[in-house]
Amino acid sequence: MPSMELTDEQVLADTRRWIEQAVIGLNLCPFARSVYVKNQVRIVVSRARHLDAFLDELDLELDLLENTPAEQIDTTLLVHPTLFPVFEVFNDFMNVVDDVVAEHELEGVIQVAHFHPDFVFEGETESDMSHFTNRAPYPTLHLLREDSVERAVASEGGDAEAIVERNIRTLRELGPQGWADLLGKG
DSSP, rough: OOGGOOOHHHHHHHHHHHIIIIITTOOTTTTTHHHHHHOOOOEEEEOOSSHHHHHHHHHHHHHHHHHTTTTTOOOEEEEOOSSSOHHHHHHHHHHHHHHHHHHHHHHTOOOOOOOTOOOOOTTTTTTTTGGGGGOOOOOOOEEEOOOOOOOOHHTTTHHHHHHHHHHHHEEEEEEHHHHHHHHTOO
């Protein structure tokens, strides 16, 4: 199905399947399960037609997180199914996202992780499963509260690098077919 034909409901369903099957199911993010089951994860599908409009939506989501207790909304996923088809463009856009976080004076308060269907870590071979730690069905900005991340890392023994290494090992063991089967695309 071409991405232009995707409904918001389909984008949300695909994103939820990824969260439930991969992020939580494989324990790729140590704190995802607790905030997800408490309905503290906000998922927003953007239909912005250009970068300026998408940045306006990012502004709104940063303001909302800043002014909403974590017990209501702990984290936000801002998903855009069509604006960033090329990973390198999306990856470069993260410099602008970092500037926006700084403009909001939220450095050290909110961090933004990014996910893309074609995510590739620099220095890794194209086929390496490590890339799948940051692969999502659609280009996604994940707005995280720094204190929530710190608590999650502490609950996992305080070693963020160990979590990364465990995730890479898990995905390499799963393999490409296992990933496809996990998300119902195999």
